[in-house]
Each structure stands twice: as structure tokens, then as C-alpha cells.
Amino acid sequence: MSERFDVVVIGSGPAGYIAAIRAAQLGFKVACVERWKNPAGEGVLGGTCLNVGCIPSKALLASSEEYEKLTGDLGEHGITVTGAKVDIARMMARKDGIVGKMTKGIEFLFRKNRITWLKGHGRFLPSADGFFRIEVAGEGEPEVSEAKNVIIATGSNPRQLPGIEVDNESICDNVGALSLAAVPRRLGVIGAGVIGLELGSVWRRLGSEVTVLEAMPAFLAACDDAVAKEAARSFAKQGLDIQLGVSIGDVRKSRKGVSISYADAKGEAKSLEVDRLVVSVGRVPNTDGLGLEAVGIEVDERGFVPVDDHCRTRVPGLYAIGDVVRGPMLAHKGEDEGVMVAELIAGQAPHIDYNTIPWVIYTAPEIAWVGKTEQQLKAEGRDYHAGQFPFAANGRALGMGHPEGFVKVLADAKTDEVLGVHIIAHNASDLIAEAAVAMEFKASAEDIGRVCHPHPSMSEVVREAALASNKRALNM
Ligand code: FAD
Numbered sequence: 001m002s003e004r005f006d007v008v009v010i011g012s013g014p015a016g017y018i019a020a021i022r023a024a025q026l027g028f029k030v031a032c033v034e035r036w037k038n039p040a041g042e043g044v045l046g047g048t049c050l051n052v053g054c055i056p057s058k059a060l061l062a063s064s065e066e067y068e069k070l071t072g073d074l075g076e077h078g079i080t081v082t083g084a085k086v087d088i089a090r091m092m093a094r095k096d097g098i099v100g101k102m103t104k105g106i107e108f109l110f111r112k113n114r115i116t117w118l119k120g121h122g123r124f125l126p127s128a129d130g131f132f133r134i135e136v137a138g139e140g141e142p143e144v145s146e147a148k149n150v151i152i153a154t155g156s157n158p159r160q161l162p163g164i165e166v167d168n169e170s171i172c173d174n175v176g177a178l179s180l181a182a183v184p185r186r187l188g189v190i191g192a193g194v195i196g197l198e199l200g201s202v203w204r205r206l207g208s209e210v211t212v213l214e215a216m217p218a219f220l221a222a223c224d225d226a227v228a229k230e231a232a233r234s235f236a237k238q239g240l241d242i243q244l245g246v247s248i249g250d251v252r253k254s255r256k257g258v259s260i261s262y263a264d265a266k267g268e269a270k271s272l273e274v275d276r277l278v279v280s281v282g283r284v285p286n287t288d289g290l291g292l293e294a295v296g297i298e299v300d301e302r303g304f305v306p307v308d309d310h311c312r313t314r315v316p317g318l319y320a321i322g323d324v325v326r327g328p329m330l331a332h333k334g335e336d337e338g339v340m341v342a343e344l345i346a347g348q349a350p351h352i353d354y355n356t357i358p359w360v361i362y363t364a365p366e367i368a369w370v371g372k373t374e375q376q377l378k379a380e381g382r383d384y385h386a387g388q389f390p391f392a393a394n395g396r397a398l399g400m401g402h403p404e405g406f407v408k409v410l411a412d413a414k415t416d417e418v419l420g421v422h423i424i425a426h427n428a429s430d431l432i433a434e435a436a437v438a439m440e441f442k443a444s445a446e447d448i449g450r451v452c453h454p455h456p457s458m459s460e461v462v463r464e465a466a467l468a469s470n471k472r473a474l475n476m
């Protein structure tokens with residue numbers, strides 16, 4: 001006899017595991033299906049984010065930033081260090097240790113919330129008696145579970161480029177790029193998006209010559225133009241060679257490394273020889289072997305599971321969240337969808353304002369934003385006022401040796417409601433949270449300007465930019 005659950009979640013990435021926990025908090029009997037195995041062959045929870053995404057990339061970004069400090073940035077503090085060395089094996093072991101702690105943490109949370117982990121690959125069988133039926137194929141015989149509600153949270157995979165075979169040795173996706181055994185002398189990256197810039201930064205700081213080849217003629221097109229310009233200047237100064245408007249041709253592996261033929265923005269034929277290549281050209285939703293046809297669901301033309309604003313599919317009781325549905329492929333977006341769906345199942349009336357989901361790129365300086373860019377407001381014909389304030393005029397930023405960057409606040413011309421906040425700065429990831437809260441509460445720029453901010457702190461720049469949008473910055 002199959003075991004029956006109120007809610008079965010397929011996938012335990014940030015979308016799935018949070019959905020499972022919230023559903024359990026609300027009193028449901030919950031199971032979560034997960035098939036992921038770590039390199040040691042053990043089943044692990046946490047999905048892309050914890051195993052080969054957000055968490056390991058941020059660990060390596062932090063380690064490489066410490067190394068770069070020692071080899072240059074500390075000079076202005078009057079501190080000289082000689083003989084700084086990188087031990088990649090130890091750096092990787094630290095990263096793997098953090099991943100292990102985090103994934104074990106989810107196992108603990110599952111036990112605490114009495115969530116059953118169904119280990120193996122999940123797939124839909126035709127529903128019967130008003131219950132979804134899910135077969136889980138793990139180590140032993142496949143087992144079938146039944147559920148009143150199912151949440152699909154099967155995530156995404158790296159997009160492949162035709163003719164470029166990722167082996168995670170010389171040609172890597174995020175998995176290989178987070179586990180290189182040595183610092184490549186020359187590293188090539190295809191795609192100047194979030195992964196390309198973050199992981200390109202890691203290896204550049206550790207000593208690689210990094211060339212990034214990007215198809216689009218504009219750099220960081222999703223960012224506010226002023227931020228994208230500042231970022232391009234900053235990354236060029238650091239030595240990241242970013243070439244825009246390229247068209248990738250043949251990519252061949254040789255004994256020495258990888259050779260990439262491409263046409264540059266002017267159409268001239270070029271070639272690049274590198275020791276390792278990272279391909280980071282976006283991600284695609286994952287519904288492999290899920291058996292969606294058994295429940296009457298067809299993916300859309302881009303492979304996403306179609307859902308409404310509340311992550312409901314067309315089949316009652318069947319939901320989909322996270323990277324496998326429309327919207328930004330961000331861990332915190334998936335988490336919020338997980339909470340929303342669990343609360344919907346419980347009969348509550350949750351809601352997500354997708355306009356207030358913050359974005360962060362963890363380069364140095366970090367880039368973070370929430371809401372509309374200035375170019376979007378112009379395209380919409382919306383009347384707005386803008387204020388910008390530099391970190392170079394902030395005592396805390398100077399004291400920390402991080403004077404680069406600025407905050408830009410965009411607010412409605414009539415109502416002064418904050419429409420967008422854009423930050424390029426050290427720790428922009430933490431600073432943006434204030435802007436997201438302000439926008440959720442429909443704050444005006446004046447509201448932010450009237451709130452007392454701690455001194456000296458980087459957050460004063462958010463306040464000054466808000467004041468600047470009403471032409472009343474105090475320190476400029
Ligand atoms: P996933 O995390 O992909 O999890 C899906 C899970 O479902 C997987 O564990 C998979 O094994 C399981 N699964 C799939 N199909 C089945 C099946 N049929 N049966 C059983 N199990 C199944 N986002 C941020 O917000 N901040 C960051 O800093 C950030 N950094 C990133 C860095 C990198 C290098 C990468 C690659 C991504 C990063 N992301 C970041 C994006 C983030 O990782 C994803 O948005 C997030 O993991 C999506 O969560 P998810 O739960 O939808 O899917």
C-alpha cells in the first residue's frame with residue numbers, strides 16, 4: 001500500500017525545501033523527493049544553490065577576496081605582507097566543508113519538521129482516486145507515494161552551446177568551475193552574465209588571465225545603465241578582459257587546453273587559447289523524466305512549467321515553483337514562491353510582488369538592485385526624479401578602503417514613491433535589503449530620507465541618495 005501525503009515536493013533546492021518546511025509548519029504531512037548525490041555518492045539535499053551554486057561560489061569569492069587583499073589592497077592601510085600563497089586544495093576543502101554543513105542543516109530541518117525524504121528520481125504516474133501518484137526510483141525497488149497536492153521544484157540545468165562539449169575538466173560549467181584543482185594560467189569564459197563575472201573574478205583574483213567573451217553588444221543589459229558603466233570601468237581596471245558583441249565559432253580541445261575561434265564585434269576573425277574554458281550562457285528549466293504527460297501538463301516553448309501569478313498549474317492541486325517556472329532564476333525568488341504555495345494550500349491568501357525581488361551580483365564591488373532601472377522608466381514614459389550619492393563621500397566607506405561606487409534612487413515625480421534602487425559598492429548585497437523593505441511598504445524617497453541611519457555606516461549613502469532625489473542631500 002502506498003504512503004499518502006498531504007503535500008509532496010519534488011526537488012529540495014531552495015524553492016523545494018522551503019516549501020516543504022512551510023507546509024510542515026502549517027500542519028501538513030509532507031514528503032520531499034530528491035535524487036542529488038554528492039561526489040562521494042551520498043544523497044544530499046539543497047539542490048543547485050547549496051551544492052554547486054550560491055553557497056560554494058560565495059565561499060570561493062570570499063577566499064579569493066582575502067587573497068587579493070593580502071597581495072595588494074592592504075598596502076594603503078600601511079600593511080605589507082610578503083610570501084602570501086594560495087593552497088587551492090585547502091580553499092576547496094573549506095568550500096566543501098561549508099556546503100556539507102549547509103546540506104546537513106537541511107537534513108536536520110527535515111527531521112525537526114517531520115518531513116519524509118524520499119530518496120531517488122521522482123516521476124508522475126497517472127493520478128487515481130483524486131490523488132497524484134509519484135514513483136520514486138532510488139537504490140532499491142521503485143516505490144509509489146500518493147499526494148493530495150504536489151509542488152514541482154525541479155530547478156534548472158546549465159544551457160549548452162551546440163558543438164561545445166562540457167567535460168568539467170578542460171571545458172566546465174558551474175560544477176567544474178567551482179572545483180578546479182589548480183589556478184589555470186589562462187581562463188576563458190563564454191558569457192558575461194552573473195556566473196561568468198562571479199567565477200571569472202574568483203580565478204582572476206587567484207592569478208588567472210581571464211578573457212570573457214559575450215555575445216551581446218551591451219554589458220550587463222539588465223542593470224541600470226549608470227551601474228553597468230561603472231562596473232565595466234571597475235572590472236577593466238581589475239584586469240578582466242571582457243569582449244562584447246562576439247560570435248563564437250569552433251571550440252576545440254587540445255592537449256594544451258582549449259582553443260576558441262570567434263568573430264569580434266567588428267566581425268574580424270579572432271582566436272583565443274586558454275587552459276580552461278567556462279561556459280556560462282544561462283540556465284534552462286529541468287523537467288527531465290518527470291512524466292508531466294501523466295498529469296496532463298505540457299511545458300511552454302522555453303521548457304518552463306506554465307503557472308499563474310500564484311504558481312498554480314492548470315491542474316488543481318499541482319503547483320510549480322523556482323527555476324522551473326517563469327521569473328528570475330534566483331534562490332530567494334524560489335524560496336518566496338515555496339512559502340506562497342504552502343500557504344495557498346492551507347487556504348491563506350499569500351502574494352508575491354515580483355517587482356520587489358532584489359538582484360545581486362557578487363563581484364567586487366558588488367552590484368545590487370531592486371525595482372525599475374532608469375532606462376525602463378524612460379521606456380515606460382514614467383515621470384520620475386533621480387538621486388545619486390557616491391561612497392567616496394562616506395566616512396565609513398573611506399575608512400574601510402571601499403570608496404568605489406554609488407547608490408542611485410529613482411522615485412515617482414508626483415508621489416515620490418520609490419520605483420527603483422541601484423547600488424554598486426562593497427556589501428551592496430546587504431544594503432539593498434533596506435530598499436526592498438521600503439518598496440514593499442510603498443515608501444517614498446522622503447520616507448527613506450527621514451529614517452535615522454547609523455553613523456558612520458555605508459547605509460548613510462542609501463539615505464543620502466534618497467535625499468538627493470529631492471535635491472536635498474546633506475553631505476554633498
Ligand atoms: P534547484 O536548486 O536547481 O533544485 C532542484 C532540485 O530538484 C535538485 O536538487 C535536483 O536534484 C532535484 N530534482 C530535479 N528533478 C528531480 C526529480 N525528477 N526527482 C528528484 N529530484 C529532482 N541565486 C541566488 O539567488 N543567489 C546567488 O548567489 C546565486 N548564485 C548562483 C551561483 C551559481 C554558480 C549558480 C549555478 C546558480 C546561482 N544562483 C544564485 C541561482 C540559484 O542556485 C537557483 O536560482 C536556485 O538553486 C533555484 O532553486 P530551485 O529550488 O528552483 O532549483
Ligand code: NAI
Binds near residue numbers: 215283
Ligand atoms: P546569465 O543569463 O546571467 O548570463 C549569460 C550570458 O551569456 C548573457 O550575458 C548572454 O548574453 C551570454 N550568452 C548567451 N549565449 C552566448 C553565446 N553563444 N556566446 C557568448 N555569450 C552568450 O546566465 P549565467 O551567468 O549562466 O547564470 C545563470 C543564472 O543563474 C543567472 O541568470 C541567475 O539567475 C543565476 N545566478 C545568480 C547569481 C546571483 O544571484 N548572484 C549568481 C550566479 C547565477
